[in-house]
Amino acid sequence: MYFSGIQPTGKMHIGNYLGAVRNWVKLQQPGNQNIYCIVDLHALTDKLTIDHEIKFDQNTKSDTLSLAATLIASGINPKQSVFFIQSHVPEHAELQWILSCIAPKNWLNKMTQYKDKKKEYSTLGLYTYPLLMAADIILYQAQYVPVGLDQKQHIELTRDYVQRLNSLFKLNIVEPQYLESTCPKIMSLRDGNKKMSKSDAIDGNRINIDDSKEEIFEKIKRSKTDSIPQIYFDQDKRPEISNLLRIYSAFSNLSMEQVIEKYLTKTTVDFKRDLSELIANELNTIAQKKKQILNNQSELEQTLKEGSMKAREIASKNLKLIKENIGLLV
Structure with a gap:
């Protein structure tokens, strides 16, 4: 049970x-x-x-x-x-x-x-x-x-x-x-050491399940990263990019190692664009089903x-x- x-x-x-x-x-x-x-x-x-x-x-x-x-x-x-x-x-x-x-x-x-x-x-x-x-x-x-x-x-x-x-x-x-x-725990988009929260006064710190594609792209674009060009996981030294990698891994159903290998030679801009698309596609499917349910x-x-x-x-x-x-x- x-x-x-x-x-x-x-x-x-x-x-x-x-x-x-x-x-x-x-x-x-x-x-x-x-x-x-x-x-x-x-x-x-x-x-x-x-x-x-x-x-x-x-x-x-x-x-x-x-x-x-x-x-x-x-x-x-x-x-x-x-x-x-x-x-x-x-x-x-x-x-x-x-x-x-x-x-x-x-x-x-x-x-x-x-x-x-x-x-x-x-x-x-x-x-x-x-x-x-x-x-x-x-x-x-x-x-x-x-x-x-x-x-x-x-x-x-x-x-x-x-x-x-x-x-x-x-x-x-x-x-x-x-x-x-x-x-794993998903953290705030602008503070990799702070949990993503419903009660956070700043909406840009989270991606809501009902956010539009445009809102998702804008929030990921503005999400905090660092000046290091390479994309790799390091929770202690790079909490923000590590959080985005966790989100990508979860939505893509790829392991962390597979995600890092995929973006080994790509830029943060490329990574954020692909991550936004990945999230938006899944949430858009949910949004369409939700609309149908609420219509009845x-x-x-x-x-x-x-x-x-x-x-x-x-x-x-x-x-x-x-x-x-x-x-x-x-």
Whole structure:
């Protein structure tokens, strides 16, 4: 069983696509049970601003539908995988509450993501975010969780909660394993030591999945490199060109050695032009499929509804078992 989720916030970029979505698609093999969801409840954790203004804007619905269409266009097949919206399965929030009652608060205090993101007026939701993520995983007894390296600590925390449930209530819940992405981390186009991010205020630092061909060419053209004419990989001394080489390798499905050999006698200008073409061709195919999907929104919503029904069938069965074992009347 494989489980993973993605937030409908910000603009999905090629780091998300290469590091997560492509991997999800590859896992859709005969014999694998895959569950993928759009975690819209997680997306509510950053809506409180410093002046206490709550920004629960109406874009959340459209962003969710847009992301769903992007994922299907990228290769997530609702007939092969259980694909749904997190908030459509209330068992997630119910299990989160149960988990919040079985372990000490200091388990959450050690989470580095909260330490990095917290502000003076941060909400309880941001603090308990890892609990909801643990509930997401436990609810489906996922054996493997393909997520980015920055989420590895959350998987370790989830294992702690599974062990606590199993030891206290004689359950036999599967301990989830972190499944590392086959694609290395994609960095900012203008800072090879900084991860490409949805939340980056500078759009030119990333390539969004919905960028046009012209935007892709312009961003790659303006991406930072160095004065060394030869093209080769050196993460420590040449982080920016090394990042572009990683992106080329991922989109071309060539090894790093093959890419370097191909551009051994070519210029950075040649390399950037070819890289732009490579990215634009793949993203344009996704964009065309996405447009077709969004043109039939009712069918998309029906697909998501059917996915949620499948997810609830699994989730309700597993939650019932937990509730029975902890002594609740069910």
